[in-house]
Amino acid sequence: MRVPYAPKEPPTEEDKPVYERIAARRAPRPLIPLDLALLHNTAVADGWNSFIGAIRTKTSVADSLKELAIARVAVLNHAVHEWDVHAALALKGGISKEGLETAFAAEVVKKGDKVDFGEKGGLTKEQWMVLVYADQMTVGVEVDDGVAGALREALGDKQVVELTATIAAYNCVSRFLVALDVGECNGRPMKKVDDL
Template sequence: MRVPYAPSEPPNEEARPVYERIAERRKPRPLIPLDLALLHNPAMADGWSSFIGAIRTKTSVPEGLKELAISRVAVLNSAVHEWDIHAAIAVKAGISRDAMQAAFDLPVTKKATVQKEGVQGLTGEEYAVLCYTDQMTIGVAVEDDVAGKVKEFLSDKQVVELTATVAAYNCVSRFLVALDVGECNGRGMKAVKDL
C-alpha cells in the first residue's frame, strides 16, 4: 500500500470504540486491509463502516442485482479486490456465470437503448442495472430511458438504494485503487469460472 497500514489494535482509548464497532461488523473475520487503511482517521473509518454497512445489509434491492452493480463498478474502475469479493457474492446470490462474464466483458454503455430481454446472457433487469451502473460510473448523468427501465422493476426506494450503492462502491474502488490497498493493483481479476 502507498502508506503504512494503521495498527490492528487501537492506538489509544479514544479509538477503541471505533475499532470495536468495525470489528463487530466484520465478525467473524478480522479487520481487513481497507479498515486498516481507513483507521488512520478513526472518525472517518467509523462513518465509512456505518455507511457501507448500511449499503451492504440494510437495503431492499435484490442481493444479486446489488452485487452485480458492485461487480461492474469494480470492472470499470479496475478494482481487483472489489471484483474478486463481490463477483463471487453475486454468483452466490443467483446471478449466472454468463451474466457475470457479460459484466466483465461488455463495453461501457455510454448511450443506451435498454433492451427488454437483455443481451449476452443477461436478463433485461440485469442489463438495465449494468447500463445504470455504467452511466453513473463513467458519465455520472443517467439517461431518462435507462432510469425509466430501472424503475420498471425497482421501487422508488430501491432506485435510491441502487444509486447509493453504485455511488458508494465507486468511492470504495477509487480509494482501494488510489492507495493500492491490499496490494492488488496490477494483479488480474479472478476469472468468472473461478468465482
C-alpha cells in the same frame, strides 16, 4: 499500499469503540486492509463503516442485483479486490456464470447510447437495466432519462434510491482501493469467473 497500514489494535482508548464497531461488522473475519487504511482517521473509518454497513445489510435490493452492480463498478474502475469479492457474491446471489462473464466483458453503455434491455448474455432484462445504470453512473455520472425511468418502473422509488446509493458507494470504495493500492492488488489480474 502507498501509506503504511494503521495498527491492528486501537492505539488509544479513544479509538477503541471505533475499532470494536468495525470488528463487529466484520466478524467473524478480522479487520481487512481497507479498514486498516481508513483507520488512520477513526472518525472517517467510523462513518465509512456505518455507511457501507447500511448499504451492505439495510437495503431491500436483491443481492443478485446489488452484487452485479458492485462487480460492474469494480470492472469499470479496475478494482481487483472489489471484483474478486463481489463477483463471487454475485454468483452466490444468483447471477449466472454467463451473466457475470457479460458483466466483466460487455462494452460500456454511455449516456446517449442506444440501449437494448433484452435478455441476452445470461442476464435478464432487469439485470441489464442495473448494468447499464451502473455504467452510466460510473463512467459519465449522468444517466439517460429512459434508463432511469425503466429502472424505476422495474424496481420502484425506494430500490432505485438504494441501488443508486450502492453504485455511488462502491465507486467511492473502488477509487479509494485503487488510488492507495490497498491490499496491493493493482498489479494483479482480476479472477476469472470460473476461479471465483
